[in-house]
Amino acid sequence: MQLFRSALAKDKKFWFLMAVTVVLVMTNSSAGQTGGRNAGNKDTxxxxxxxxxxxxxxxxxxxxxxxxxxxxxxxxxxxxxxxxxxxxxxxxxxxxxxxxxxxxxxxxxxxxxxxxxxTPEEIEELQMSKRASGRNSGGGGNNGGGGTPQDLVGKWCYQANVQAQGGGRQSDICFTLKADGTYEYYGEASNSNPYGGSNSQSWDYGRWSATATTLTARSNSGQTKTYTLERRNHPRTGDPMLMVDGDAFVTYYQKRPW
The missing domain is CATH 2.40.128.290 (Uncharacterised protein family Atu4866)
Structure with missing residues (x-):
């Protein structure tokens, strides 16, 4: 009887250890599967x-x-x-x-x-603009309008300050060419003379396109204007500029030189 109890005790210990082992294996397996799923679902x-x-x-x-x-x-x-x-x-x-x-x-x-x-629609429009720009640059821009070269995207500003005896004029003009082919324009001018002075502001919105030598603005007002265009770098700072009808518009934000 004593031998039986001893054997039973050993059997109980054996099965207890087996049960613990099975539980640990199942727990580790479950944790591994969960960790694997989480690792697979986790976005870097x-x-x-x-x-x-x-x-x-x-x-x-x-x-x-x-x-x-x-x-x-x-x-x-x-x-x-x-x-x-x-x-x-x-x-x-x-x-x-x-x-x-x-x-x-x-x-x-x-x-x-x-x-x-x-959005997917914006991406499609961007890709279409790139394809059109590539065709125009390769074919010489015969349609006169060109595409929307992405290296022109950004904000460009022109400043002029002319002082004369008894007065002067200051102009600040900025336009933003957007990647989706739209643009925004803002201009402000002030004049001074011995009899007083004046200030004026102007805004415009629309769509733009460009070739290697021209920039075309199609205003929402219905007017379309084409300007001469040349890429240059600022002689002192090296910042990229757009020469639009002879006026130097310098990049407002940091950009690589042309």
Missing amino acids: PEKKLQGYWKSTEAVIEFKTGSRITINEGEYDYAIIGSTIVVSNDEGSMGFPYKLTGEVLTVWVDMRKVTYTRM
Whole structure:
């Protein structure tokens, strides 16, 4: 009897250990499967950013393979913490960022730039514009209107201050060429003379297109005007400029020289 109880005790210990082992194996297996599912479902920062984004300054596309396009330029990129590091053969630059839903905020030289994710319709329109721009540049722009070259996208400003005896004139003009082919224009002028002075403002909105040598504005008012266009760099700062009918419009935001 004592031998039986001893054997039973050993059997109980054996089955207890077996039960614990089975529970541990099942628990670990379940945790592994859950962890695997979570790892598969967890979006990396690169995956969350993938796609097209637009701001008033640029259109960017985060591609697979750690590649990014900024307007017409393509670069390597990496996410390090809360910084997007963009690099090419010339070096690297880091841009702190914050992603909130469909809004991407990037800090460039301590300046905040806000991007929004582009809709499928906007992406299709952008791609159509690129194709049209490519055809026009290859075929000499015979339609007179051209496409919407993405290197022109941005805000461009002109300032003039002319002082004369007894008075003067100051002009400030800015226009923004957007990636979707629309534009905004704002101008302000002030005059002074011995008898007083005056101020005036003007606004305009519409659609734009360009060839290698012309810029066409189709205003929502129904008017269409075509200007001569030339790309130059500022002789002192090296900033890119657009010469529009001979007037120098300098980039408002930081851009690479032409």
